[in-house]
Amino acid sequence: METRKVYLDNSATTKVDEKVLKAMLPYLTNLYGNPNSLHKWGREAHKGVDKAREQVSELINSSPNDIIFTGSGTEADNLAIKGTAFALKDKGKHIITSAIEHHALLNSIKWLKKIGYDYTILPVDQYGLVDPKDLENAIRPDTILASIMFGNNEIGTIEPIAELGTICREHGVLFHSDAVQAAGHVKIDVEKLPIDMLSIAAHKMYGPKGVGALYVRRGIKLTPIIHGGGQEFGVRAGTENTSGIVGFGAAAELAAARLVNGEMENETRLRDKLINGLLERIPETQLTGHGSQRLPYHASFCVKYIEGEGMLLLMDAAGIAVSSGSACASGNLEPSHVLLACGLDHATAHGSVRLTLGHTTTEEDIDYVLEKFPPIVEKLRLMSPFYDKKNKN
Numbered sequence: 001m002e003t004r005k006v007y008l009d010n011s012a013t014t015k016v017d018e019k020v021l022k023a024m025l026p027y028l029t030n031l032y033g034n035p036n037s038l039h040k041w042g043r044e045a046h047k048g049v050d051k052a053r054e055q056v057s058e059l060i061n062s063s064p065n066d067i068i069f070t071g072s073g074t075e076a077d078n079l080a081i082k083g084t085a086f087a088l089k090d091k092g093k094h095i096i097t098s099a100i101e102h103h104a105l106l107n108s109i110k111w112l113k114k115i116g117y118d119y120t121i122l123p124v125d126q127y128g129l130v131d132p133k134d135l136e137n138a139i140r141p142d143t144i145l146a147s148i149m150f151g152n153n154e155i156g157t158i159e160p161i162a163e164l165g166t167i168c169r170e171h172g173v174l175f176h177s178d179a180v181q182a183a184g185h186v187k188i189d190v191e192k193l194p195i196d197m198l199s200i201a202a203h204k205m206y207g208p209k210g211v212g213a214l215y216v217r218r219g220i221k222l223t224p225i226i227h228g229g230g231q232e233f234g235v236r237a238g239t240e241n242t243s244g245i246v247g248f249g250a251a252a253e254l255a256a257a258r259l260v261n262g263e264m265e266n267e268t269r270l271r272d273k274l275i276n277g278l279l280e281r282i283p284e285t286q287l288t289g290h291g292s293q294r295l296p297y298h299a300s301f302c303v304k305y306i307e308g309e310g311m312l313l314l315m316d317a318a319g320i321a322v323s324s325g326s327a328c329a330s331g332n333l334e335p336s337h338v339l340l341a342c343g344l345d346h347a348t349a350h351g352s353v354r355l356t357l358g359h360t361t362t363e364e365d366i367d368y369v370l371e372k373f374p375p376i377v378e379k380l381r382l383m384s385p386f387y388d389k390k391n392k393n
């Protein structure tokens, strides 16, 4: 019997869209010039990079010249944090962030502390929301930067970016947001939002892995963290990943079209069907993150008495890809820092499972998951000493 294959781990990475691949292929074959070369080969490659810069900028309504291509979302985060810290070291050395950021962010800031910088980590409420008042109270005369993510990878919560950015602007503090999970899935307009820097990555929006971008508002000077040639406006050296960047551009254009024609509404509907269906079918399970202020493709839960890894493995055997916590945290005995920051106890946090839909997820896929998942939980619970104990009481 053929089992259905359902990939619900789109927060970890997405499948490259056929149209994206088609746009990339010429740059891996005939259009192989170095975009920095002045001859025809180089000019052709350069044209591809220029077009992609426009496509990516249109997704977030920035100027193409405010887009710096990087080697990943991680690198975009590193550049925003370290590039600002180094550039403004004479102004101040204090950075503010939240407890639920991606490790690309948190570990960059923690590393800076070793070389004389300082930071404040803001708490979040049970839904993973940062309170703008906490941000305002944390700002000091030496604060140079605040970085709060747009949408969280583990719990899907969308932060109050407009309010947070406004507070930063009022206090003359730069504001960066990691939008790697949000870009291409929710509308982001950097002209309307008080955002100074924004990180995005192609592989979380049906583009290739190994290419990201940092939006940097005009006038902001960053100190490079990679030195070499003068590529990317002198901010990020290294011969451009031409095919990757072209794929990023194509993915951005397709995502922008999906946002305009309302495809996210269907994804949100399927997400809610999944969330409500699982909460109905599996007792003693809670949604993690915010109920409505949430990424349109993101469902995440804590299932009591069992461990996320067990669910992941049995779901995998049923042909369904999910994750427990974040992919990077797998193999780590400590439960996710995000769930702990939301106030969950260790035992509950260990039962975390994340199901993230894609634009090709179907109603049948969701029905299949709603059929397969509850008996898997029941099976694991019957083997769990914690579940037994409770039933005996």
Ligand SMILES: *Cc1c(COP(=O)(O)O)cnc(C)c1O
Binding pocket: 011, 071, 072, 073, 074, 075, 077, 102, 104, 149, 151, 152, 153, 178, 179, 180, 181, 201, 203, 204, 210, 211, 212
């Ligand atoms: C995936 C992710 C990153 C890292 O991006 P890579 O391109 O995989 O390095 C950073 N932040 C968030 C929120 C992410 O989900």
